[in-house]
């Protein structure tokens with residue numbers, strides 16, 4: 290009798306371990322699928338953002354994202370862009386005016402709003418956040434752009 294209950298105990302422990310293990314596997318593969326689909330969405334957004342950039346931004350911020358010293362601030366390696374995600378989105382929606390400091394250089398100019406849709410702004414933000422060596426934050430979504438007033 291004692292042996293039997295010992296056997297049941299062993300089976301119980303085994304089942305618990307197995308259950309734990311299989312939920313772990315399920316959770317990890319769920320997380321992988323999720324992050325894969327997010328990075329796919331990011332890649333596609335960056336591709337669209339590249340087109341927006343060439344149409345609307347390149348004339349001032351230049352193809353290499355370096356801008357023109359003291360006239361048009363850089364986006365490549367820009368500490369402002371990295372630290373001011375909301376203000377950058379806001380600037381693209383409504384224009385950006387007044388004193389800002391980018392990589393130690395002061396600008397006091399005006400960037401006009403370009404009439405971009407929320408999707409175009411999300412895409413071009415994703416492009417600038419992930420080009421020229423920039424790796425700034427997670428994907429910018431259309432909902433996030435819409436929320437900024």
Ligand code: HEC
Nearest residue numbers: 345346349362363367369370377386387396397398399400
């Ligand atoms: C007519 C020229 C012009 C165009 C076109 C333009 N910008 Fe700007 N941009 C500026 C100027 C000037 C500033 C600085 C404004 C200030 O001094 O307050 C600026 C600032 C910025 C900033 C914040 C500062 C930085 O360098 O990190 C971002 C981000 C930005 N622009 C992104 C864009 C994107 C993306 C586009 C295209 C959708 C674009 N700009 C198109 C002139 C321009």
